[in-house]
Amino acid sequence: MGVATYIKDEKDAIQEVVLQxxxxxxxxxxxxxxxxVGFDYGKDLADPGEFPFTRGIxxxxxxxRNWTTRQYTGFGTPEETNERFKLMISHGQxxxxxxxxxxxxxxxxxxxxxxxxxVGRVGMAIDSLRDFEMAFKDIQxxxxxxxxxxxxxxxxxxxxxxAVAEKFGYKKTEISATPQNDILKEIVGxxxxxxxxxxxxxxxxxxxxxxxxxxxxxxxxxxxxxxIRESGCTPAQEISYALMIAFAYIDNVVARGYKAEDxxxxxSFNLNIYGNLWETVAKFRAARKLWARLLRERYDxxxxxxxxxxxxxxGGGSGMxxxxxxxxxxxxxxxxxGAALSGAQTTALCSFDxxxxxxxxxxxxxxxxxxxxxxxxxxxxxxxxxxAGSYFIETLTKEMEEKILEEMEKVEKxxxxxxxxxxxxxxxxxxxxxxxxxxxxxDGNVTKVGVNKYTEGVDMEVELHEHNEEWxxxxxxxxxxxxxxxxxxxxxxxxxxxxxxAREKTNVMPYLVDCCKxxxxxxxxxxVFRDVFGEYVxxxxx
Amino acid sequence: MAERKIRVLLAKPGLDGHDRGAKVVAHAMREAGMEVIxxxxxxxxxxxxxxxxxxDVDVIGLSVMSGAHIPICRKLxxxxxxxxxxxxxxLVGGVIPNRDIPVLEEMGVRGIFxxxxxxxxxxxxIEENSAGR
Numbered sequence: 015m016g017v018a019t020y021i022k023d024e025k026d027a028i029q030e031v032v033l034q035x036x037x038x039x040x041x042x043x044x045x046x047x048x049x050x051v052g053f054d055y056g057k058d059l060a061d062p063g064e065f066p067f068t069r070g071i072x073x074x075x076x077x078x079r080n081w082t083t084r085q086y087t088g089f090g091t092p093e094e095t096n097e098r099f100k101l102m103i104s105h106g107q108x109x110x111x112x113x114x115x116x117x118x119x120x121x122x123x124x125x126x127x128x129x130x131x132x133v134g135r136v137g138m139a140i141d142s143l144r145d146f147e148m149a150f151k152d153i154q155x156x157x158x159x160x161x162x163x164x165x166x167x168x169x170x171x172x173x174x175x176x177a178v179a180e181k182f183g184y185k186k187t188e189i190s191a192t193p194q195n196d197i198l199k200e201i202v203g204x205x206x207x208x209x210x211x212x213x214x215x216x217x218x219x220x221x222x223x224x225x226x227x228x229x230x231x232x233x234x235x236x237x238x239x240x241x242i243r244e245s246g247c248t249p250a251q252e253i254s255y256a257l258m259i260a261f262a263y264i265d266n267v268v269a270r271g272y273k274a275e276d277x278x279x280x281x282s283f284n285l286n287i288y289g290n291l292w293e294t295v296a297k298f299r300a301a302r303k304l305w306a307r308l309l310r311e312r313y314d315x316x317x318x319x320x321x322x323x324x325x326x327x328x329g330g331g332s333g334m335x336x337x338x339x340x341x342x343x344x345x346x347x348x349x350x351x352g353a354a355l356s357g358a359q360t361t362a363l364c365s366f367d368x369x370x371x372x373x374x375x376x377x378x379x380x381x382x383x384x385x386x387x388x389x390x391x392x393x394x395x396x397x398x399x400x401x402a403g404s405y406f407i408e409t410l411t412k413e414m415e416e417k418i419l420e421e422m423e424k425v426e427k428x429x430x431x432x433x434x435x436x437x438x439x440x441x442x443x444x445x446x447x448x449x450x451x452x453x454x455x456x457d458g459n460v461t462k463v464g465v466n467k468y469t470e471g472v473d474m475e476v477e478l479h480e481h482n483e484e485w486x487x488x489x490x491x492x493x494x495x496x497x498x499x500x501x502x503x504x505x506x507x508x509x510x511x512x513x514x515x516a517r518e519k520t521n522v523m524p525y526l527v528d529c530c531k532x533x534x535x536x537x538x539x540x541x542v543f544r545d546v547f548g549e550y551v552x553x554x555x556x
Numbered sequence: 557m558a559e560r561k562i563r564v565l566l567a568k569p570g571l572d573g574h575d576r577g578a579k580v581v582a583h584a585m586r587e588a589g590m591e592v593i594x595x596x597x598x599x600x601x602x603x604x605x606x607x608x609x610x611x612d613v614d615v616i617g618l619s620v621m622s623g624a625h626i627p628i629c630r631k632l633x634x635x636x637x638x639x640x641x642x643x644x645x646x647l648v649g650g651v652i653p654n655r656d657i658p659v660l661e662e663m664g665v666r667g668i669f670x671x672x673x674x675x676x677x678x679x680x681x682i683e684e685n686s687a688g689r
Contacts (some may be wrong), residue, residue, distance in 0.1 A: 086604050116571035116622055120598070128600070131627030132571055205573015205597045245576045336672050369671060370653050371623055422562060449583040456674055465672060477652055552596045556582065 017290045017333075017460065033293045033415045034150070034451075035250035043405035058303070058412065062357075062398040065241035066303040069412065070357035071322040075398030076389065079281040080108075081353075081362040083385045084161055084326065085378050088113030088137040090485040091398065092149035095138040099153060101375065107382055109327075110153070111161040111362055113137030113372070114171075119206045121167045121540025124489040135370060137163070140171075141493050141535045146178040155179045159190035161236065161326065161360075166208040168195035169217045170539050173526035176229065180531075192233040192282055194220055198259045198431065201550070202440050203241035208540065211436055213547035219266035222277050224523035235263055236325065238284035242440075244332045246448025249289055249297045250414060254421035255440060256283060258431035264313060274313035275320050279479035283325030287349040287361075288333040294349075295401060296410040297357035298327060303411075304418055327358035334369045338464030339476045348382050354394040355401055359386060367476050374479045424485060438553035445555060456481040508532040509542055516546040559656060563613040567595040567604045569632070572622035576656045577649060577671065580619070584675035590682065598656050605639060613644065614686040620650040626659055633663045652678045 018039070021030040031039040032232045040047070060066065063073030071077055085102055087110065088095045099110055114137040123141050124133045133139050138149060150160075155178075164171045179189040197214040200207045207214065218235060225234035239256030247255065260281060267277045285301065287294055298387035307320040315321055331348035334342045343366045353361045363381040365373035373381075388394045401407045427432045435441070454460040461467050512525040529539050566582050568575055575597060582592045593611050595604060608616050616636075620628055625648055636642050647667035648660060657668050667681045 073683075122569045122571075128571065131624040132622060135623050136572075200573070203576075205568075205575055206571075208575070246580075336670060370651065445576070445579040445583075449580045452580050453675070456676075475654070554596075555579075556592075556595060 018293070018354040019454070019459065033290055035115050035247045035297075035477055036248070037293070037410065037413045037417060039292070039410075039518075043409055045405060047405050047409040051409050053412060054406050059402060065304045065318065065321065068299045068303040069399035069402055071302070071324065071359070073398075075357055075396040077355035077361050077398065080389055080395065081108050081358055081385070082109040082159070083382055084109040084111035084328075084329075084360055084362045085365075085373075085381055086113050086163065086362055087268070087378065088115075089136060089372055089479065090134040090482060091488055092138055092145040093141065094134075094485070096149050096151050096153075098378075099149075099377065102378065102382065103153070103158065105379055105382055106386060109159045109360065112149075112163060114162075114164050114208070115139045118536055119164055119166065121170075121208050121544070123484065123493060123537030125493055126537055129153075133489055135481055139485070139489045140174075140490065141537070142533050143174055143177050143181070143200045143530050144492070144496055144533060146174050147181060150178055150182070155182060155184050156188040159192065159231075160261050160387065162191055162193040162539060165194050165197050165204075166207055166214065166537060167540050168193035169221050169522060170526055170536055172221055172232065172234065173523060174227075174530045176527055177530040182325050184197045186228060189229070190231040190233075191229070192236050193221065194238055194284065195235045196238045196259065196284075198262060198435055199238045199241050199255075201435050201552075202255070202444060203245035206240075207550050208352060209543060209547040210550045211432060213543070214550070215262065215266055215432070216519070217543075218263050219270065220521045220523055222263065222280075223270060223272070223521055224252060225280060226272070226277055228523075233282040233324075235260075235278045236282045236284045237263070240286045240329055242444060243286040243288065244329075245444045246449065246451060247444045249286075250417035251295050251421045251443075252286060253297060253301045253304070254425065255431070256285065256432075257258065257301075258307065258422060258425050260305075260510070261308075261312065262431045268313070274309065275315045275317055278309060278313070278315060279322070281324075283323060285325060285327050286329050286332075287327055287353045287363075288330040289352075289544055291348065291352050292407065292410055293414070294352040295356050296407060296414040298358070299399075299407075299411045300418060304415060324362040326362060327353040327356055328360070328362035329364050331364040334364050334366070335462060335465050336369040336468065338474075339366055339369060340474065341412045342369070343380060343384075346381060348389075350388055351385050351394075354388050355539075357399055367478065370476060371479050371481075374477055376477070391399045401517060436553070438555040441553070442555045496533060496535075504532045505529075505534045505538070509534055509538055512539065512544060513542045516543060517546065561589060562592045562682060563593070563611065563614040564565050564593045564610050564617055564682065565593050565595065565604070565611055565613040566617045566619070567599050567607070568597045569599050569601055569604055569628045570593055570620065570624050571598060571624060572620060572624070573675075574588065574618070574621040577621070578619035581619070581649065581675070581678060585651060585679060585682070588675075588679035590679070601628060601635060604632065605635045605641075608644060609639065609641060615645045615647065615682055617647040617649065620648060621653075623651060625652055626656060629663055629665050633665065645682065647678070647682070649678075652670055
């Protein structure tokens with residue numbers, strides 16, 4: 015039954031519940047449980063907005079500020095995507111979350127042979143600043159922040175975002191972009207890596223360093239435990255791996271002579287709302303607390319705001335099923351409830367048709383409405399951290415914290431996160447668990463409604479997003495036109511300067527901004543890095 | 557004489573990096589007694605065909621989550637025919653809408669296993685359909 019493991023007796027009464035992170039849930043919790051785990055209000059909770067921020071980072075939570083909604087959006091050409099952005103904003107969405115197609119994510123132009131069949135498919139195709147100009151047309155970049163779901167070439171996209179904002183007349187100090195920019199999790203979970211670990215992490219360090227100086231409202235990295243969870247790890251591991259990855263990026267910046275205090279304030283996280291409701295809430299509360307505590311302990315960060323775990327708590331993709339797809343509407347609503355009960359600053363929800371393909375307009379709007387119903391209709395803005403003080407939730411939050419620390423200890427033992435990922439240790443662990451969990455579903459030991467229980471009768475065809483094959487050709491034609499029209503001498507000079515910076519380990523960001531402004535393409539800039547850095551080779555994990 | 561194990565090349569073609577499904581199926585195939593060679597991510601179709609020849613596999617399994625399964629399979633089936641190894645059993649799994657199943661079958665892809673397919677169905681299909689067993 016459910017995401018957790020349930021042991022029942024012959025009368026269908028539940029005898030034992032074990033959450034995915036390995037914590038046993040008792041049938042009843044009392045004040046004695048709080049004593050058992052050593053719960054202390056001041057130390058473990060404190061008021062909202064106070065260290066260790068278990069109850070949230072704002073004193074008034076959603077009362078003072080509703081969460082930001084950012085549905086993951088992008089397909090086809092920049093114009094198609096721009097239309098969808100505007101539609102979502104007109105329906106009350108308050109941020110953007112940009113989906114790029116795979117060629118863009120992998121640093122290939124639309125006309126590259128590697129891009130064949132993939133242009134504009136899972137996101138929009140971006141080849142140059144000219145495409146960004148169309149994608150962000152009429153979007154108020156000083157009011158709407160944009161998440162950029164891009165990693166290996168996040169430095170390029172952040173530079174391009176600055177370039178497009180400047181082109182539209184915004185100051186770079188007023189724009190807010192959050193490139194995902196988390197390459198270590200790509201290597202573990204999502205696979206859109208290009209360069210070897212060391213230069214890839216250096217590029218992340220470059221973007222953080224640059225943002226500290228030039229882009230004060232940008233969040234240069236969004237550490238995504240999300241995708242590792244999607245790949246099969248437990249909720250406790252998701253947090254432990256995310257924090258360890260964040261530490262690896264902090265270490266890179268600290269090695270450049272900066273204080274952690276000066277960079278972590280703009281770190282952001284992307285974490286998953288899929289799972290058992292209680293475990294989800296405890297996970298987020300424990301994560302906020304541990305991030306703040308460990309930043310103090312490891313890096314002596316004192317500034318209160320620098321200790322905030324901010325981020326997007328959303329998605330829930332691996333909970334969605336192809337069977338009985340409309341059930342996913344309900345699943346999404348419960349996952350979003352978990353995010354709301356956890357005090358998410360920002361959220362997004364996988365749409366009900368995403369087990370098939372990227373969402374239709376109708377499906378994306380339903381996800382947005384799900385958030386609006388929670389906040390505007392049924393009372394999730396009424397009070398901060400409403401589950402606080404529950405014997406169960408507080409006990410579970412403490413237990414979750416211990417589990418997360420245990421997992422961190424395991425990673426420390428194999429030499430820290432960079433080593434644990436380079437050697438394939440984390441990938442092996444995650445893949446083994448994905449297999450065990452899938453076996454449980456297939457054996458019926460974990461219930462999935464509509465998949466292995468209540469499977470009769472309601473399977474239906476859903477209306478699907480239509481991919482238009484002509485988008486690719488349009489993009490390729492436009493790229494040809496661009497290469498003919500632009501000042502190719504200026505492009506070559508900017509690329510040469512970029513190459514020099516990459517080789518000499520100078521921060522590449524200002525050079526990328528110059529390349530973008532000269533209309534160098536994503537493929538051209540990525541290839542400079544390919545030449546200098548080489549490409550990543552996966553460790554064999556079988 | 558011990559029977560030769562069924563050899564499967566499990567491939568991730570194209571740029572899609574979502575490999576949870578491929579890895580999970582690799583585990584299941586191994587547990588069912590098959591020999592599985594996993595290509596890793598970002599493979600081109602010609603490279604997959606080369607590996608299939610080099611490794612002398614009976615089965616090629618593709619995992620595609622990006623929606624590009626039709627162009628990828630079309631290219632693979634063409635190259636297999638050109639290379640005179642059209643007898644390999646080809647399977648595809650991933651995010652595949654029902655409407656695409658007849659298109660893939662038409663190309664000669666014999667096993668189509670969208671997300672949620674059962675391990676037993678996949679391994680039985682291979683046992684019953686791979687040549688020379």
